[in-house]
Amino acid sequence: MDVSWIPGNADGIVVGLAGLLALTGAWWGWRSRRHSPPQDRARGGASTTTPPTDTSAPANAAPDTVRGAPPAEVPEDPSARFARRTSRVGGAFGSRLASFFGRSDYDDSAWDELEEALLTADVGSTMTEKILLAVRARVQGGESTPHDAVREALIEAMDPDADRRLNVGSAGAGDLAPVLMVGVNGVGKTTTVGKLARVLVAEGYSVLLGAADTFRAAAADQLETWGTRVGVVTVRADKEGADPASVAFEAAHAAQEQGVDVVLVDTAGRLQNKAGLMDQLGKVARVVEKVAPVRETLLVLDATTGQNGLVQARVFAEAVPLTGVVLTKMDGTAKGGIVLAVQNSLGVPVKFVGLGEGVDDLAPFDVEAFVDGLLEG
Numbered sequence: 001m002d003v004s005w006i007p008g009n010a011d012g013i014v015v016g017l018a019g020l021l022a023l024t025g026a027w028w029g030w031r032s033r034r035h036s037p038p039q040d041r042a043r044g045g046a047s048t049t050t051p052p053t054d055t056s057a058p059a060n061a062a063p064d065t066v067r068g069a070p071p072a073e074v075p076e077d078p079s080a081r082f083a084r085r086t087s088r089v090g091g092a093f094g095s096r097l098a099s100f101f102g103r104s105d106y107d108d109s110a111w112d113e114l115e116e117a118l119l120t121a122d123v124g125s126t127m128t129e130k131i132l133l134a135v136r137a138r139v140q141g142g143e144s145t146p147h148d149a150v151r152e153a154l155i156e157a158m159d160p161d162a163d164r165r166l167n168v169g170s171a172g173a174g175d176l177a178p179v180l181m182v183g184v185n186g187v188g189k190t191t192t193v194g195k196l197a198r199v200l201v202a203e204g205y206s207v208l209l210g211a212a213d214t215f216r217a218a219a220a221d222q223l224e225t226w227g228t229r230v231g232v233v234t235v236r237a238d239k240e241g242a243d244p245a246s247v248a249f250e251a252a253h254a255a256q257e258q259g260v261d262v263v264l265v266d267t268a269g270r271l272q273n274k275a276g277l278m279d280q281l282g283k284v285a286r287v288v289e290k291v292a293p294v295r296e297t298l299l300v301l302d303a304t305t306g307q308n309g310l311v312q313a314r315v316f317a318e319a320v321p322l323t324g325v326v327l328t329k330m331d332g333t334a335k336g337g338i339v340l341a342v343q344n345s346l347g348v349p350v351k352f353v354g355l356g357e358g359v360d361d362l363a364p365f366d367v368e369a370f371v372d373g374l375l376e377g
C-alpha cells in the first residue's frame with residue numbers, strides 16, 4: 001500500500017467514494033444472497049457483526065449510522081491534515097531551537113543550549129550526542145548555517161530511507177494481509193485500528209476488524225463502533241473473557257472466506273507480566289498465521305509517556321517481531337523527539353502518527369515534513 005495518503009484531491013475522493021458506495025452495495029447484495037449469515041460461520045464463541053446490507057442500527061452507534069455501511073463522510077483533504085500535523089508537533093522544541101538559531105556566537109553555551117533542547121524533546125541521550133556531533137562539525141566547518149545543519153542532522157537521524165509503507169499488498173487482490181495492533185492499555189490501539197481502517201477503505205481495500213481484546217465487553221463495543229463508523233464488519237466474542245486467540249482466528253478466518261484484503265486485529269494490553277504477554281501475543285500471532293502470514297505487527301506507543309514508553313516498547317519487541325510503530329497523541333506533546341528515540345531503540349520505523357481522537361487524525365510519518373514541523377515550532 002502506498003502510504004502517501006489518500007490519493008487525489010477532494011473532488012476525486014467524492015467521485016471515488018460515490019463509485020465505491022455503489023460497487024460495495026452491489027457486492028454485498030450479491031454476497032448476502034450467496035452466503036450463509038456470518039453468525040453461522042462463527043465458531044468458538046466469536047461472532048461476526050451483521051454485514052452492511054442489514055439496516056438495523058446497533059445500540060451503541062449514533063442514530064444516523066448503519067452498522068457496517070460504507071463511510072458517509074468524505075475523508076479530510078490530505079493537505080489540511082498535513083497543515084495540522086506540522087502545526088502541532090513543534091511547540092516548545094521549536095521555540096528553544098529558534099533561540100539557538102538566533103545566536104550571534106556559537107560557543108560552548110550554544111552547544112549546551114542545543115543539547116538541552118534535544119534532551120527536553122525526548123530525543124534520548126544517544127541520539128542527542130550523534131546529532132550534536134553532526135551539527136557542530138557542519139557549523140564549525142562552515143558547511144551550513146546552524147538551521148540547515150540541525151535540519152539535516154535531524155533528517156539523517158530519523159532514518160529517511162526506511163520503508164514506511166504498510167505491507168498489505170494491493171487493494172482488491174483478496175490476498176489476505178493480517179495486521180496486529182499491540183501495545184499497553186490506553187495508548188490508542190483501538191482508536192488506531194479504527195483510523196487505519198478508514199484510510200484503507202478510502203484507498204479501496206476491503207477490511208475486517210477482529211476484537212481480540214476480550215477483557216471487557218466495552219473494548220469490543222468500542223471497536224465495533226469504529227467499524228460502524230468507517231463501514232467495515234467487526235468479528236467479536238459473544239462474552240467477556242473469551243480466548244483472544246480464538247477471536248483473532250475467527251476474524252482472520254472470516255476475512256479469508258470473504259476474500260477480504262486486510263484484517264486488523266486489536267489486542268489487549270492489560271497484561272500482568274512479561275511471560276503472560278509473550279504467551280498471549282505469541283498465541284494470537286500463531287493462530288492468525290494458520291490462516292495467512294502476519295504482514296504487520298504495529299506497536300502503538302503514547303508519545304506523551306516519553307522515555308517511559310520506551311521501556312514498554314522493548315518488552316513488546318521481545319514478545320513479538322515488530323514491523324513498525326504508531327506514535328499516538330502527538331497532538332498532546334511538545335516532545336516530538338521521541339520519534340528518534342523509538343526508532344533508534346527498536347530498530348523499526350515509525351509508520352504513522354496519531355494527531356487527535358478524530359477519524360482523520362492519523363497521518364503517515366513523513367520525515368522531512370515532520371522535521372520541518374519541529375523546526376517551525
Ligand SMILES: Nc1nc2c(ncn2[C@@H]2O[C@H](COP(=O)(O)OP(=O)(O)O)[C@@H](O)[C@H]2O)c(=O)[nH]1
Pocket residue numbers: 183184185186187188189190191192269328329330331332353354355356357361
Ligand atoms: N489526543 C489524542 N488522543 C488519542 C489519540 N489516539 C487515541 N487517543 C485517545 O486515547 C484514549 C485511549 O485510546 P484507546 O484506543 O481506547 O486505547 P487502547 O486501550 O490502547 O485501545 C481514548 O480516549 C482515545 O480517544 C491521539 O492520537 N490523540
Ligand SMILES: [Mg+2]
Pocket residue numbers: 189190191213219266
Ligand atoms: Mg483498546
